[in-house]
Amino acid sequence: MLVVRAIHSSDLDALIDLARQVGSGMTTLKPDRKMLGDRVSVAVASFAETIPPEQRDYMFVMEDTTSGRLAGVCAIKGAVGLDEPFYNYRIGTLVHSSRELDVFTRMDTLYLSNDLTGATELCSLFLHPDYRSGNNGKWLSKSRFLFIAQFPHLFTAKLIAEMRGYQAEDGSSPFYEGLGRHFFKMDFNHVDHLTAMGKKSFIAELMPRQPLYVAYLPESAQEVIGKVHLSTAPARRLLEQEGMHFEGYVDIFDAGPVLQARVSELRAMRDSTVATVDAGATPTDTDPLLVSNTKLNDFRMIVAHANPVSGKLALTPDEQALLHCQGGDTVRTLSLNVRKNVHV
Numbered sequence: 468m469l470v471v472r473a474i475h476s477s478d479l480d481a482l483i484d485l486a487r488q489v490g491s492g493m494t495t496l497k498p499d500r501k502m503l504g505d506r507v508s509v510a511v512a513s514f515a516e517t518i519p520p521e522q523r524d525y526m527f528v529m530e531d532t533t534s535g536r537l538a539g540v541c542a543i544k545g546a547v548g549l550d551e552p553f554y555n556y557r558i559g560t561l562v563h564s565s566r567e568l569d570v571f572t573r574m575d576t577l578y579l580s581n582d583l584t585g586a587t588e589l590c591s592l593f594l595h596p597d598y599r600s601g602n603n604g605k606w607l608s609k610s611r612f613l614f615i616a617q618f619p620h621l622f623t624a625k626l627i628a629e630m631r632g633y634q635a636e637d638g639s640s641p642f643y644e645g646l647g648r649h650f651f652k653m654d655f656n657h658v659d660h661l662t663a664m665g666k667k668s669f670i671a672e673l674m675p676r677q678p679l680y681v682a683y684l685p686e687s688a689q690e691v692i693g694k695v696h697l698s699t700a701p702a703r704r705l706l707e708q709e710g711m712h713f714e715g716y717v718d719i720f721d722a723g724p725v726l727q728a729r730v731s732e733l734r735a736m737r738d739s740t741v742a743t744v745d746a747g748a749t750p751t752d753t754d755p756l757l758v759s760n761t762k763l764n765d766f767r768m769i770v771a772h773a774n775p776v777s778g779k780l781a782l783t784p785d786e787q788a789l790l791h792c793q794g795g796d797t798v799r800t801l802s803l804n805v806r807k808n809v810h811v
């Protein structure tokens with residue numbers, strides 16, 4: 468059986484194993500013991516509320532309770548860019564126009580920005596290929612929306628997610644090869660590694676300061692602006708189902724899109740509901756329903772097949788055990804699929 472739960476210190480070795488499978492461009496999930504160890508410590512302090520909300524990094528794992536193996540990971544950072552700068556390119560427009568010659572040119576431009584400073588970030592979504600079946604990917608990604616809906620006071624009004632950008636078959640980034648390489652003089656993986664380790668001052672030192680005309684870039688770089696890595700397409704779709712969208716910000720290295728939403732406009736904020744666990748009733752077989760407990764320090768979430776009726780939700784003893792809850796406890800629910808919602 469699977470459960471999504473708050474990470475524990477004892478998950479570190481398994482997390483490093485998982486990170487080894489991820490591949491390049493996942494800046495926040497490198498198989499580096501120091502980096503992930505520090506992150507897990509911050510995550511444990513985040514769930515225990517011993518550090519301020521803007522410093523928190525809530526990491527969740529999907530655990531296969533039968534084998535004890537970690538199937539996947541995902542995270543929410545309370546706020547980005549408050550202790551090290553957070554850079555993006557904003558795609559803008561410059562118009563060059565001459566009435567006399569009847570020429571009107573509209574040019575796409577890239578502006579280096581720190582506009583998304585302070586936003587809450589969804590990141591680090593990875594499901595081991597062995598577990599990519601059924602509803603597992605959706606469940607893992609969407610667990611974070613249920614968490615935000617349960618604890619909205621811990622997050623900022625704006626939510627973002629930086630998606631892994633497009634890579635060619637040989638793993639190179641056409642956007643980086645067309646732009647970044649001229650300035651950084653090193654491979655994409657090396658700059659991604661430096662960024663991951665928090666060594667970001669080189670960006671301000673080496674990045675071009677002036678706005679760039681997109682038309683000056685090689686075609687191969689222009690074509691991939693705002694495009695995701697092939698294995699990131701499902702991740703993008705899942706976030707878009709929940710109300711996130713592209714608003715013209717891209718990654719400075721690989722031009723992967725940044726998705727954004729106002730927290731108040733997320734589907735989970737609108738449609739998730741609370742219910743009381745009814746330990747006596749038998750669940751009926753219905754569409755998959757995300758169900759979480761309501762404990763910050765021991766957050767756990769499952770997919771159940773039951774509908775809340777009159778504010779009560781029937782859960783089996785196994786489901787209650789997975790959620791660390793019992794009859795009479797409060798849980799939060801959200802339909803897994805977008806089209807249908809459950810109203811109590």
Ligand SMILES: CC(C)(COP(=O)(O)OP(=O)(O)OC[C@H]1O[C@@H](n2cnc3c(N)ncnc32)[C@H](O)[C@@H]1OP(=O)(O)O)[C@@H](O)C(=O)NCCC(=O)NCCSC(=O)CCC(=O)O
Nearest residue numbers: 589590591592593594599604630631698699700701702704
């Ligand atoms: C992202 C996940 C966890 C998703 O799991 P699965 O692959 O099992 O997902 P799935 O259920 O098969 O697909 C989810 C939805 O995407 C649709 N889908 C599948 N392939 C698609 C494609 N090529 N283009 C568009 N949509 C696609 C499916 O039909 C389904 O939509 P319907 O509901 O309509 O059926 C996994 O693919 C993964 O670990 N990827 C590699 C790591 C990665 O790139 N992670 C994201 C990095 S970026 C990041 O971490 C920030 C973002 C974040 O944290 O969320």
Ligand SMILES: NC(=[NH2+])NCCC[C@H](N)C(=O)O
Nearest residue numbers: 493494495590591629718723
């Ligand atoms: N465009 C990029 N490569 N962004 C890197 C971030 C990818 C993903 N958000 C992560 O958590 O690691």
